[in-house]
Amino acid sequence: MELSGGQILIQSLKDEGVEFIFGYPGGAVLHLYDALFQQEGLKHILVRHEQGATHAADGYARATGKPGVVLVTSGPGATNAVTGIATAYLDSIPMVIISGQVPSPVIGSDAFQEVDMVGITRPCVKHNFLVKDVTKLAETIKKAFYVATTGRPGPVVVDVPKDITDPAIKVPYKYPKKITMRSYNPSVTGHKGQIKKAVELLLAAQKPVIYSGGGVVLGEASGQLTEFSQLLGYPITNTLMGLGAYPATDKQFIGMLGMHGTYEANMAMHESDVIIAIGARFDDRVTGKLADFCPYAKIIHIDIDPASISKTVKVDIPIVGEVKAVLEHMLELIKESKARPHKKALEAWWKQIDQWRSVKCLEYDRDSALIKPQYVIEQLYEVTKGQAYVTSDVGQHQMWAAQYYLFDKPRHWINSGGLGTMGFGLPAAIGVKLAFPEADVACVTGEASIQMCIQELSTALQYKTPVKIINLNNRYMGMVRQWQEFTYESRYSHSYMDTIPEFVKLAEAYGHVGIRIDKPEEVRPALEQAFAMKDRTVFLDIMTDRTENVYPMIEAGKGHHDMKLRVALGTPTDRELA
Amino acid sequence: MRHIISILIENESGALSRVAGLFSARGYNIESLTVAATEDPSLSRMTLVTRGNENIIEQITKQLNKLIDVVKLIDLVDTSHIERELMMLKVRTTEQTRAEIRSLVEIFRGQIIDVTPTTYVIEMTGPSEKLDAFVAATNPDSIIEVVRSGATGISRGEVGLHL
Ligand SMILES: Cc1cc2nc3c(=O)[nH]c(=O)nc-3n(C[C@H](O)[C@H](O)[C@H](O)COP(=O)(O)OP(=O)(O)OC[C@H]3O[C@@H](n4cnc5c(N)ncnc54)[C@H](O)[C@@H]3O)c2cc1C
Ligand SMILES: Cc1ncc(C[n+]2csc(CCOP(=O)(O)OP(=O)(O)O)c2C)c(N)n1
Ligand SMILES: [Mg+2]
Numbered sequence: 001m002e003l004s005g006g007q008i009l010i011q012s013l014k015d016e017g018v019e020f021i022f023g024y025p026g027g028a029v030l031h032l033y034d035a036l037f038q039q040e041g042l043k044h045i046l047v048r049h050e051q052g053a054t055h056a057a058d059g060y061a062r063a064t065g066k067p068g069v070v071l072v073t074s075g076p077g078a079t080n081a082v083t084g085i086a087t088a089y090l091d092s093i094p095m096v097i098i099s100g101q102v103p104s105p106v107i108g109s110d111a112f113q114e115v116d117m118v119g120i121t122r123p124c125v126k127h128n129f130l131v132k133d134v135t136k137l138a139e140t141i142k143k144a145f146y147v148a149t150t151g152r153p154g155p156v157v158v159d160v161p162k163d164i165t166d167p168a169i170k171v172p173y174k175y176p177k178k179i180t181m182r183s184y185n186p187s188v189t190g191h192k193g194q195i196k197k198a199v200e201l202l203l204a205a206q207k208p209v210i211y212s213g214g215g216v217v218l219g220e221a222s223g224q225l226t227e228f229s230q231l232l233g234y235p236i237t238n239t240l241m242g243l244g245a246y247p248a249t250d251k252q253f254i255g256m257l258g259m260h261g262t263y264e265a266n267m268a269m270h271e272s273d274v275i276i277a278i279g280a281r282f283d284d285r286v287t288g289k290l291a292d293f294c295p296y297a298k299i300i301h302i303d304i305d306p307a308s309i310s311k312t313v314k315v316d317i318p319i320v321g322e323v324k325a326v327l328e329h330m331l332e333l334i335k336e337s338k339a340r341p342h343k344k345a346l347e348a349w350w351k352q353i354d355q356w357r358s359v360k361c362l363e364y365d366r367d368s369a370l371i372k373p374q375y376v377i378e379q380l381y382e383v384t385k386g387q388a389y390v391t392s393d394v395g396q397h398q399m400w401a402a403q404y405y406l407f408d409k410p411r412h413w414i415n416s417g418g419l420g421t422m423g424f425g426l427p428a429a430i431g432v433k434l435a436f437p438e439a440d441v442a443c444v445t446g447e448a449s450i451q452m453c454i455q456e457l458s459t460a461l462q463y464k465t466p467v468k469i470i471n472l473n474n475r476y477m478g479m480v481r482q483w484q485e486f487t488y489e490s491r492y493s494h495s496y497m498d499t500i501p502e503f504v505k506l507a508e509a510y511g512h513v514g515i516r517i518d519k520p521e522e523v524r525p526a527l528e529q530a531f532a533m534k535d536r537t538v539f540l541d542i543m544t545d546r547t548e549n550v551y552p553m554i555e556a557g558k559g560h561h562d563m564k565l566r567v568a569l570g571t572p573t574d575r576e577l578a
Numbered sequence: 579m580r581h582i583i584s585i586l587i588e589n590e591s592g593a594l595s596r597v598a599g600l601f602s603a604r605g606y607n608i609e610s611l612t613v614a615a616t617e618d619p620s621l622s623r624m625t626l627v628t629r630g631n632e633n634i635i636e637q638i639t640k641q642l643n644k645l646i647d648v649v650k651l652i653d654l655v656d657t658s659h660i661e662r663e664l665m666m667l668k669v670r671t672t673e674q675t676r677a678e679i680r681s682l683v684e685i686f687r688g689q690i691i692d693v694t695p696t697t698y699v700i701e702m703t704g705p706s707e708k709l710d711a712f713v714a715a716t717n718p719d720s721i722i723e724v725v726r727s728g729a730t731g732i733s734r735g736e737v738g739l740h741l
Contacts, residue, residue, distance in 0.1 A: 127646040307640035
């Protein structure tokens with residue numbers, strides 16, 4: 001079969017099993033768009049801004065586990081995509097981004113809409129390619145998907161000069177079934193000896209904690225993690241990225257850990273004698289002050305990426321491998337072993353944990369006359385029966401969603417953790433809804449974040465992706481304001497906007513339903529109404545208590561045992577803001 | 579401590595910038611970096627000299643290995659190895675200093691490879707330390723320019739960095 005480069009690219013994507021491309025046209029990709037026009041099967045989602053394309057593809061990838069695919073033009077199209085590429089990179093999300101490039105002969109001449117995309121994205125991609133020869137195009141696409149989806153996943157950019165897609169030049173096409181790269185062989189199974197040592201250490205533990213992260217979601221090992229935790233009966237905490245990998249409603253779950261983690265999770269980490277980190281990377285929002293991190297614990301770490309191991313925290317038993325394979329191996333060894341978890345010690349440990357739990361660190365003022373953001377999330381959880389896909393933006397609302405929506409299944413909590421990209425939530429929700437049209441999809445956002453990719457409301461209408469936008473409108477960049485309250489004596493420097501759009505009208509202008517909610521008693525009915533409108537995108541603009549803070553909080557530079565708790569502060573609602 | 583990391587990397591355009599970019603992005607220092615194709619034109623061999631404590635060197639080697647284009651690497655300092663660097667040094671000469679310079683070059687087993695009425699170009703190879711010593715022994719006022727290749731190295735015996 002002889003095809004042009006444009007056709008090859010499209011056909012390669014089809015042969016790869018791609019369903020959706022999120023993109024935006026321009027000069028350098030016109031040949032490609034023409035090839036796209038003349039085919040069926042591959043669905044193109046026209047976004048309103050290239051950042052939206054990357055986040056939508058990312059949301060699709062996080063919800064499905066399949067790689068997200070993006071198509072943008074050279075120059076400004078490519079640079080607009082960079083934030084979304086970096087977002088995917090920091091959370092290890094598989095994506096393939098195809099960027100147009102100026103024709104090969106003029107590369108390097110500051111041609112119209114030329115930027116060095118390979119150079120610009122180098123530090124925020126797993127890998128990137130510049131296609132120099134149309135006969136290598138199919139193979140390069142295959143490599144891009146292979147690299148993006150194996151090992152530690154990540155975004156891969158393929159920069160395609162315009163002449164490569166020239167319809168006049170046809171070459172034989174064959175999409176490789178398999179590819180091997182001599183320079184890239186991610187390991188799968190862990191080192192047997194290390195796994196054995198780890199199991200021995202685990203079974204000898206008196207105050208163990210299982211600390212699991214995004215790697216369990218990415219590695220589809222939620223089932224193994226659950227079996228492993230329940231076989232041992234140990235307390236388990238998840239990172240922000242790991243939520244849902246272990247059912248949050250189970251009694252062994254002690255909540256999220258880290259900066260806004262629960263009191264019990266952070267205290268358990270601090271007091272533990274053995275920690276097993278599973279697909280988690282000891283991020284600074286998790287560890288707090290490194291010198292105070294888990295002072296009494298021996299640490300086991302399972303990670304596919306050797307570079308994640310002992311990067312910030314030196315571990316005692318490193319295991320490089322896929323979580324799924326390693327956990328399966330560990331399960332076998334535990335079942336074979338004569339040793340059993342230390343019953344007495346474990347009882348005492350759980351008793352201690354229950355004591356920490358009794359602090360009820362997530363309690364808030366339920367009698368307030370103002371709408372408490374936590375209450376909104378609890379109601380969202382109830383109305384959606386805990387089954388929704390929840391995307392979020394970045395800020396306080398993100399933390400409340402993480403704390404109060406109890407995720408029992410992986411891939412349902414979709415947020416930007418590593419880069420913390422405001423603007424992520426809405427396009428991500430669209431990507432999720434495309435993948436799962438029957439599911440409830442909610443985007444929990446704030447009045448500042450939502451404005452960063454608000455234009456995607458238009459995309460939501462065009463492609464009929466009825467998502468529900470839960471705007472926790474506190475008239476503040478709440479997360480920034482909170483830091484300013486705690487560390488800058490409430491000098492609220494530029495953490496609010498003097499003008500906030502009327503979101504109801506805005507939603508209506510985009511062809512959607514907008515509802516404004518001012519009183520606590522309106523929250524539940526409005527949520528019910530919104531989710532009952534199956535085929536409409538609904539924007540719930542909810543006026544929340546603007547003084548509310550996220551608790552618990554470990555402030556920068558402090559350790560796990562040094563948490564700021566709500567109870568220690570009286571009722572924060574009564575505080576007057578300066 | 580000083581480490582000499584020898585890398586086999588796909589001979590692709592941009593491979594060098596991936597390595598250099600990694601070092602600047604992560605704040606590792608590069609003392610020197612040499613690169614050229616090997617007997618297999620699809621592979622380049624890079625030699626990178628860096629300094630850092632054990633943890634930093636461990637991260638450096640892991641991060642380098644993580645680059646998709648990197649096929650293999652070794653830290654030569656972990657094995658018995660030979661290190662060589664090429665230096666060319668141009669000095670200003672006078673009637674009075676020539677003999678002295680010639681004898682110094684001889685002691686260091688260098689060669690004078692270009693002569694003009696007022697200059698010598700001296701070529702010298704050896705471990706970087708030896709070249710440092712030669713530069714230190716040369717009258718600084720006479721030095722016009724110093725060109726060094728950066729260190730390269732190879733392990734002794736049967737071990738080697740190959741596919
Ligand atoms: C406002 C804000 C507040 C935050 N507060 C918190 C907080 O309180 N608590 C918190 O936890 N986070 C918080 N975060 C998120 C934080 O910044 C990090 O993104 C997060 O902690 C990282 O999660 P993780 O360790 O699970 O790693 P991820 O980024 O999910 O990385 C996954 C790890 O697993 C490995 N891996 C991937 N696939 C596999 C596989 N198949 N097998 C084995 N290993 C694999 C990867 O190599 C990597 O090391 C916050 C973020 C924001 C924006
Ligand atoms: C693109 C981007 N710019 C700036 C920030 C820094 N930042 C983090 S949270 C936040 C405020 C978010 O405000 P809002 O969306 O209203 O959420 P709230 O905290 O009020 O719930 C800002 C500015 C960021 N994370 N991303
Ligand atoms: Mg806000």
